[in-house]
Amino acid sequence: MGSEPRAWESVLAHIEALLVDGTLRPGDHLPAERALAVDLGVARSSVREAIRVLEVMGLVRTQTGSGPTSGAIIVARPVGGMQVLMRLQVAASGFPVEDVVSARLLLESSVAGDLADRASSVDVSDANDLLDAMDDPALTPVEFLALDAQFHLSLANASGNTVISATMAGLRSAIEGYVVAGLAGIADWPSMATRLRAEHRGVLAAIADGDPVAARTRIHDHISGYYRDAAFLPSTSAHPSR
Incomplete structure (x- = not known):
């Protein structure tokens, strides 16, 4: 029974x-x-x-x-229970967009730099697969941004640090919610999607080249640029340390 x-x-x-x-x-x-x-x-x-x-x-x-x-x-492959629980906890609390952006800039810049430092030993194949999926012109903006959020999580997963992965997984609902809300502030989505694709590829190129400064700078500019253009942030934003 x-x-x-x-x-x-x-x-x-x-x-x-x-x-x-x-x-x-x-x-x-x-x-x-x-x-x-x-x-x-x-x-x-x-x-x-x-x-x-x-x-x-x-x-x-x-x-x-x-x-x-x-x-x-x-938008993703199955992941561990810790990530699911963290995501549910963050989603239940809710955070101001400015706090989410600040956390992303600190965390993801560090992750990108670390991956570039260890370029010969990290696996970013999931990130590459997601970018290939995002090249599909039939994707709606919401679908594109869901894959975009998973791309950023895949870089955290590639770091091999379970706490970082769980933290990024926890922030995912907040990240995706704000980027989708930001669509209302973007007048030309096709141009934005083209730009985001190029920026994603640029981040991975810097990681593959073993260039931590470029990796940190590119992902910082990528994140802050979208929020700025979606009318969430002012036009000036500090760069990560070079």
Whole structure:
């Protein structure tokens, strides 16, 4: 009694297996609810419950509406429970955008510099995969920014420091919420997306080149530039120490 998994848990296990083995990758959309329900022999309500859990875990982002951009898009692979708990704690508290930006500038500049210092021994393949997914012109701005947030988390994960990874995972909901809210202040999204793609590539190039100063500066300018242009920050912002 009670040992049989609930239907939504079976759906969750199925989707997680597809994520782990690479069948589903960041940037992919989940199959339609109806298709998953038929394939797995469960009710659509069970599929929706599993997707809600995946969204809380930070693995998918959902978008309402119809057409090819609706539904759930994969934004991350499964991660540890510590990251999930940290994210839920931060999301429940809420932080001023200025505090989130300041924390990001300190933390991510340090991470980028450290990765560049250890360029020959770090693995940033997840970050590269996410940038490839972000090159898809069919992505909506919200989908693009969900992948963007995961890109920044992937760099923290590449550091190998579990506390840094958990902290960035905890901030993710706040980060993504503010960057999406900032869309209202961006008049030309296609140009912004092109710029963000180039800046992401520039950060990874500095890391690959083993140039910590360039890595810190580029990620600092990338983060502060978006918030400034989205009308969150003043036009001046201090650079990290060279």
